[in-house]
Amino acid sequence: QEFTADDPMEVALVLHGTLGDKSFFDSAAAGMERAEAELPVDVTIIEAGLDRGRWEPALADAADQGFDVIIAGTWEMNGFMQDLAPDYPDQKFILFDDTPDFSTGEFGNIIAITYKTSTAAYLAGYAAAMISETGKLGEILGVEGSTVVEFAVGFEQGAMAANPDVEVTRAVAGSFTDPAKGKELALAQFSQGVDVVFPIAGGTGIGALQAARDEGMWAVGVDSDQAEIFEPSDPEQAAVIFTSVEKKIGDSLFDVLEQTLDGTAAYGTTLLLGLADGAVGISKNDYYMESVPEEVRTQVDEIEQQIINGEITVDSVM
Amino acid sequence: MSADRKPNKLNSFLREGARALSALLIALVVAFVIVLLTSEEPMEAFHTFLTAPVGSARTRGLWIDDVAKLTLTGLCFSLVFQARQFSLGAQGQVYVGGLFAALVALSPIGTTWLAIPLGMLAAMLAGAAYGFLPGYAKARFGASEIVSSLMLNYIAIRVVNWIVRAHLAPEGSGQLMSPEFPDAAIYPALIPGTRFDLGILFALIAVGVVWFLIFRTAWGLKLRLVGDNARFAEYAGIPSKAIMVSAMTVSGAIGGLLGSVYVQGRAFGRIAIDFDANLAFEGILVAIVARNKPLAVPVVAIAYGYLRQGAQFMGLRSDVPTEMLAVVQALIILLVASQFTFPGQKLFARLMRRDGQAAKTEAPGT
Amino acid sequence: MNRIIEARGITRIYPGGTVANDGVSLTVNEGEVHAVVGENGAGKSTLMKILFGIEKPDEGTLVVDGQEARFDGPKDAIDRGVGMVFQHFSLVPSFSVYENVVLGSEPAAGVRFDRAAAIKRVRELSEQFRLRVDPEAQTRALPVGQQQRVEILKALYREAKILILDEPTAVLAPQEVEELFTAIRSLVKQGRTVIFIAHKLPEVLAISDRITVMRAGKTVGEVASSEVTEPELASMMVGREVALRVDRSTHDGPRAITVEGLTLKADTGVTLAEDLSLNVHEGEIVGLVGVEGNGQAELLEAVAGLRSAAKGDIRLKDRSLLGLSVLERRGMGVSSIPEDRLAEGLAVNSSTAENLVATRLSDPRFVRKGLLDRAAIRENARTLIERFSIRVGGPEFKINTLSGGNMQKVVVARELAEQPELLLVNQPTRGVDLGATQFIWKSITDARDGGAAVLLSSADLSELLALSDRLVVFYKGRIVAAFHNSEDLTAETLGSFMLGAETQDEAVMKAALR
Amino acid sequence: MTELIAAVFSVTFFVTVIRATTPLLFATIGGLISDLSGALNVALEGMMLIAALTSVIVSVYAPWWIAVLAGCGAGALLGALMGFFHLRLKADVILVGFGVNILATGGTVFILALATGGDKGTSINLPSKSIPRVELPFLENIPVLNLLSGHSLLSWLAGFTVFAVWYFLYRTPRGLWLRGVGEYPAAPEAAGINVTGVRMWSLVASGAFAGLGGAQLAMFNYIGFTRDMTAGRGFIALGAVLLGARHPVGALLAALLFGVFEALSIVMPNLFNWIPGELIQTIPFLVTVIALILFSIRAQRALKARGVATH
Numbered sequence A: 001q002e003f004t005a006d007d008p009m010e011v012a013l014v015l016h017g018t019l020g021d022k023s024f025f026d027s028a029a030a031g032m033e034r035a036e037a038e039l040p041v042d043v044t045i046i047e048a049g050l051d052r053g054r055w056e057p058a059l060a061d062a063a064d065q066g067f068d069v070i071i072a073g074t075w076e077m078n079g080f081m082q083d084l085a086p087d088y089p090d091q092k093f094i095l096f097d098d099t100p101d102f103s104t105g106e107f108g109n110i111i112a113i114t115y116k117t118s119t120a121a122y123l124a125g126y127a128a129a130m131i132s133e134t135g136k137l138g139e140i141l142g143v144e145g146s147t148v149v150e151f152a153v154g155f156e157q158g159a160m161a162a163n164p165d166v167e168v169t170r171a172v173a174g175s176f177t178d179p180a181k182g183k184e185l186a187l188a189q190f191s192q193g194v195d196v197v198f199p200i201a202g203g204t205g206i207g208a209l210q211a212a213r214d215e216g217m218w219a220v221g222v223d224s225d226q227a228e229i230f231e232p233s234d235p236e237q238a239a240v241i242f243t244s245v246e247k248k249i250g251d252s253l254f255d256v257l258e259q260t261l262d263g264t265a266a267y268g269t270t271l272l273l274g275l276a277d278g279a280v281g282i283s284k285n286d287y288y289m290e291s292v293p294e295e296v297r298t299q300v301d302e303i304e305q306q307i308i309n310g311e312i313t314v315d316s317v318m
Numbered sequence B: 001m002s003a004d005r006k007p008n009k010l011n012s013f014l015r016e017g018a019r020a021l022s023a024l025l026i027a028l029v030v031a032f033v034i035v036l037l038t039s040e041e042p043m044e045a046f047h048t049f050l051t052a053p054v055g056s057a058r059t060r061g062l063w064i065d066d067v068a069k070l071t072l073t074g075l076c077f078s079l080v081f082q083a084r085q086f087s088l089g090a091q092g093q094v095y096v097g098g099l100f101a102a103l104v105a106l107s108p109i110g111t112t113w114l115a116i117p118l119g120m121l122a123a124m125l126a127g128a129a130y131g132f133l134p135g136y137a138k139a140r141f142g143a144s145e146i147v148s149s150l151m152l153n154y155i156a157i158r159v160v161n162w163i164v165r166a167h168l169a170p171e172g173s174g175q176l177m178s179p180e181f182p183d184a185a186i187y188p189a190l191i192p193g194t195r196f197d198l199g200i201l202f203a204l205i206a207v208g209v210v211w212f213l214i215f216r217t218a219w220g221l222k223l224r225l226v227g228d229n230a231r232f233a234e235y236a237g238i239p240s241k242a243i244m245v246s247a248m249t250v251s252g253a254i255g256g257l258l259g260s261v262y263v264q265g266r267a268f269g270r271i272a273i274d275f276d277a278n279l280a281f282e283g284i285l286v287a288i289v290a291r292n293k294p295l296a297v298p299v300v301a302i303a304y305g306y307l308r309q310g311a312q313f314m315g316l317r318s319d320v321p322t323e324m325l326a327v328v329q330a331l332i333i334l335l336v337a338s339q340f341t342f343p344g345q346k347l348f349a350r351l352m353r354r355d356g357q358a359a360k361t362e363a364p365g366t
Numbered sequence C: 001m002n003r004i005i006e007a008r009g010i011t012r013i014y015p016g017g018t019v020a021n022d023g024v025s026l027t028v029n030e031g032e033v034h035a036v037v038g039e040n041g042a043g044k045s046t047l048m049k050i051l052f053g054i055e056k057p058d059e060g061t062l063v064v065d066g067q068e069a070r071f072d073g074p075k076d077a078i079d080r081g082v083g084m085v086f087q088h089f090s091l092v093p094s095f096s097v098y099e100n101v102v103l104g105s106e107p108a109a110g111v112r113f114d115r116a117a118a119i120k121r122v123r124e125l126s127e128q129f130r131l132r133v134d135p136e137a138q139t140r141a142l143p144v145g146q147q148q149r150v151e152i153l154k155a156l157y158r159e160a161k162i163l164i165l166d167e168p169t170a171v172l173a174p175q176e177v178e179e180l181f182t183a184i185r186s187l188v189k190q191g192r193t194v195i196f197i198a199h200k201l202p203e204v205l206a207i208s209d210r211i212t213v214m215r216a217g218k219t220v221g222e223v224a225s226s227e228v229t230e231p232e233l234a235s236m237m238v239g240r241e242v243a244l245r246v247d248r249s250t251h252d253g254p255r256a257i258t259v260e261g262l263t264l265k266a267d268t269g270v271t272l273a274e275d276l277s278l279n280v281h282e283g284e285i286v287g288l289v290g291v292e293g294n295g296q297a298e299l300l301e302a303v304a305g306l307r308s309a310a311k312g313d314i315r316l317k318d319r320s321l322l323g324l325s326v327l328e329r330r331g332m333g334v335s336s337i338p339e340d341r342l343a344e345g346l347a348v349n350s351s352t353a354e355n356l357v358a359t360r361l362s363d364p365r366f367v368r369k370g371l372l373d374r375a376a377i378r379e380n381a382r383t384l385i386e387r388f389s390i391r392v393g394g395p396e397f398k399i400n401t402l403s404g405g406n407m408q409k410v411v412v413a414r415e416l417a418e419q420p421e422l423l424l425v426n427q428p429t430r431g432v433d434l435g436a437t438q439f440i441w442k443s444i445t446d447a448r449d450g451g452a453a454v455l456l457s458s459a460d461l462s463e464l465l466a467l468s469d470r471l472v473v474f475y476k477g478r479i480v481a482a483f484h485n486s487e488d489l490t491a492e493t494l495g496s497f498m499l500g501a502e503t504q505d506e507a508v509m510k511a512a513l514r
Numbered sequence D: 001m002t003e004l005i006a007a008v009f010s011v012t013f014f015v016t017v018i019r020a021t022t023p024l025l026f027a028t029i030g031g032l033i034s035d036l037s038g039a040l041n042v043a044l045e046g047m048m049l050i051a052a053l054t055s056v057i058v059s060v061y062a063p064w065w066i067a068v069l070a071g072c073g074a075g076a077l078l079g080a081l082m083g084f085f086h087l088r089l090k091a092d093v094i095l096v097g098f099g100v101n102i103l104a105t106g107g108t109v110f111i112l113a114l115a116t117g118g119d120k121g122t123s124i125n126l127p128s129k130s131i132p133r134v135e136l137p138f139l140e141n142i143p144v145l146n147l148l149s150g151h152s153l154l155s156w157l158a159g160f161t162v163f164a165v166w167y168f169l170y171r172t173p174r175g176l177w178l179r180g181v182g183e184y185p186a187a188p189e190a191a192g193i194n195v196t197g198v199r200m201w202s203l204v205a206s207g208a209f210a211g212l213g214g215a216q217l218a219m220f221n222y223i224g225f226t227r228d229m230t231a232g233r234g235f236i237a238l239g240a241v242l243l244g245a246r247h248p249v250g251a252l253l254a255a256l257l258f259g260v261f262e263a264l265s266i267v268m269p270n271l272f273n274w275i276p277g278e279l280i281q282t283i284p285f286l287v288t289v290i291a292l293i294l295f296s297i298r299a300q301r302a303l304k305a306r307g308v309a310t311h
Ligand SMILES: Nc1ncnc2c1ncn2[C@@H]1O[C@H](COP(=O)(O)OP(=O)(O)OP(=O)(O)O)[C@@H](O)[C@H]1O
Pocket: C014, C015, C016, C018, C019, C020, C038, C039, C040, C041, C042, C043, C044, C045, C046, C047, C402, C403, C404, C405, C431, C433
């Protein structure tokens, strides 16, 4: 079927949460915005909210409403999509950040996108350990779910590679919406000698970034280039985020939509995206250039190449 | 034998009903105004709000599922409120109940026909135990049940979340939920492919059971007398503390049952972290609007569940921002809870008065 | 004489439809004690509430000091010099006396509440009007008599010229009544006017100058106290002759209840009653005499099973009651009419039928296998409502739709539904009108004649003297005197023992304790 | 273990405790006032949330103290709203409270989106201000006294508030009215006091204090607004009111107890990696339950000692 600007492809992005997290969902939404601008698609973003009981209905409702393509993400939505997709064979489904088991051959209308997030986190961990003066790094996790832990394992492995004596402490906030708590957790880590913090905790994490700003410590951003986000409103905040572990969900969704339009998208398979595809990576912006010494940057680039070549294997929980 | 006069229940029922309906109407008007202000296609959005819950078998299933859950949590609160105990522990009971139902479902029993009855039983026992705690602390030490039950909620949520993450989720998956239960452990759907499952049946049975317990058993009468005047109850030989603790325990069992309905129902079929999304708490609203009357609880749940679903679908299908739904919901609660005076009410009162006066004079000697 | 307050053609219809006042008129002269009498529910309290601005009349006018007055609330009434002491006190229990007195118009120093000034003023007032009470005591801990003084002080503090006292004597012991009358006389002497409501006609005649009589929401007449006798007044109120006469017991049965060396302690270890020994025989009423707080109420509680004994024994027909629960004792035939019907005698939001079976929830007639037999419960209620002529719409009507007197009848009906072995009675006719008093007395003596042993406590000495076969006087937790009732025994004699002014010979007491 | 002790006896720990306690204390005081006047205020959570957003938005355009006042005012306004529905329209106060909470969760996000031009999660693109920290450099090196340095101005205000509220309740006429209205409304009613008015003002004051708590949370503990950022603190405050025996000093102690264990649950993950995070998070709640029971046992004894029968 040909889609045109007058008869665009109807796309629904079903979020099992709400917009405004400044990372995961916002990144997906940004991809949709770009798609709407550049492709003959018409996007509806459906926020299913924080109630788990509402997620499956939201997805089913999108299918019922007849969208051509329905997008959802992570293991949380994976099961629902697997249950639903076979009943709507004429519609297409995109699952990001998790994959169904395609070997059964049932899911011909699903395409899955997964990211080698831990490889990018590995690079950040390496750089963080190198610029740390105390040899102590801190992580602040929202909850210990796979999407979050995936960042942490790569980060820890990279840090160990740079400095086998490095100490990485993990604190779990238990919430993605408590910035005051995130800030306290980071402050506590700083007072115990940590000088680089890596929050992987949505809104809670923003509090941790602020703690780094106030205390003049380093921070690693998550999901998007968070230094760039803060730059216009809070340059001081941006300046302590020496890099971010980026997972370019929006871009990859854009690409898959584009391929769907021209018929090259490989439905029924998983796209495994990594450093080589530019779908994950660390931000190498001005702050990175300024904060990270030249030789460390060179080493990071070398390691990146080694990971791409398979010379270094990075752990994963996915 | 002359017939007794009955307190005029029908009249007060009609009055209550009329009041609730008019409040509802005002709330709908307010909701419509909000939709008008925030939507490009207000008529369509509002149409979704009003009709979506009955739009298809699937949406009806969602509505009924909500009704079942709201009914159970409403009952849970009504029962303790009847005994004048302000335990807010339903949420904690739902969590421990859900956990124990999940443990049964994930054990070898999970694949047998015993999975559902035993899962429910385990959930109810766990919920009852969790309801018993604040009751006991109050009876024994005089510890405020409001505080202890609230704190026990927070504790239950975190502990259950931990067990789900660290012990029930598939090893190394990082998923914050258990694998799906075996089919035998999940409530069968009454209408295939929807959430219209055994949950609503259990909820209605629970309504009947609670009504029967409260109004037809000696225990229920004792419970109401204790709630009315605990000192009098003691005086009359009713062990008021034991009754109070037992009420909180029975209410806990209902909360536990709701836990089972959650995890073993078709909506989930597994246990996940944070699975109740605060619905357990909305039982307070249902109980208060229903004036703690067990038979009114499902009626309120049906109406409230409908509005809740309608708002949800408006959020999913229209451009009304999701946040506005909360605002609409809040206004509905505020308005339904309020008492209005309408112009006609004075006249009505006067008519009623004549009635009452006649009653006064003819009463003696009947 | 100067008319200080006047109500003309007042009509008040409550939302439920009750016509509480139906064209009522009342005229009160300056500097007099004006009594208002009438049966329960005659509309006295309602009229007073209207004078105090709490209820608004549907029709009619108020005239204060010759000027028409419209009260939108108590504040307006207070401003016009009206003060009121309610039937049920309105004092904050945890506040101290002076705080309750000044509440609402506190002396202040800047933003600060000037406690010293408040205490001083309360002390002055209490001396000026002979209303003795410690300004710094906690209200909760005061006996009712003193709480009432606090209420009166409250009105006086607000410079009330007209003081309304709604059934002030109902809760008072005889000496307290005397003290109250002294205070009232001192008030009148200092130019204040008092409106006084009471059910006990001797009190009314003793204190008032003029009397307005109400019946069924209407004024039926106004008389000067000096020109009317008690029976005349009673028949004006009720519309027929009323005689409060009790037949003495003729029956002399075996010993039913034995209290032996009983000592009762509070949780703190403070002794409430010590070494109590007394017996009650079948078919006999033993009156417990004493100023409130001297151990009578505690004895009744201990027998009922609401209080444990530190020492001694209580036996009913040779079986010890100690260690038995309230329910088990009730099962043995113990019945009990409590002091405060609202606090411990009734569940007011429950139906009349339910209240009437509340003490019999393990009786197989009403409860089988844990299930209620609703037909039997309703039938029981119908029977009792008829037998005790309780004015209520029907078994399903809630207790809070009844008047106080009828509430008391529900309690009496429940406790006397079956012939008890042992009947415990505390303040049976408090706040109850003549007719109902007559009825309740009759019920108690009927139980006695049926063979019940009765322990009766009352603040009303005339009630004790009217009903008791023997009387036992309590003072400071001990039994200090005992009497066989006879025509010679007077309230004065009892009074001097009650106050510990006189002691009785051991042997005489022994003999009277049987 | 030694590390834990070292961490607990550090100045930073103390500062953390005070910081964690301050918003809670304001909310607790707010809850206390309405509770004493006879209305259980379950809307503290929503009041704090709306106040937090209000102060953040106002602080973009005005000095910090105006922003704090605005937060306080927003809370007060919500209190008045509650009063209107509860006192005028006779709605159940708990229902009204939940209504306000739900209104707050949705309303704040909606207004945040309007204020930020579309952001529904955080206010990071609003340059909001913070409440000044009170540094006392001359105390820096004196042990114990150095604990006084580095707190929010509002923390000092909170401490003062406890005293002021105590003074108000127990030393001024209006405090007497308020306590009377809560304990036995018939008495002040008969004394000509406008009971409804007192209740109304109590709800307004309750909201104002909760509002200060929200301002502290969004202008000091964390600077900026994030959806649902109160994260249950309002309900914890509700517990603290009752735990604190409905007395300002009790409220202070209860809030502090909670603050201490909140702070402990913050330093612990870094020291005890092996304890699951969820279990560490339960510590403040467990401690509250235990404290409540211990406190109740003591109160029971005290009651007995005063000779009041408790059966
Ligand atoms: N608030 C009320 N609502 C409805 N009816 C009421 C109310 N108060 C009193 N009544 C009714 O009005 C009538 C008059 O009551 P009121 O209290 O004035 O009687 P009373 O003469 O004071 O009686 P008592 O001697 O028992 O004190 C009674 O029938 C009573 O039931």
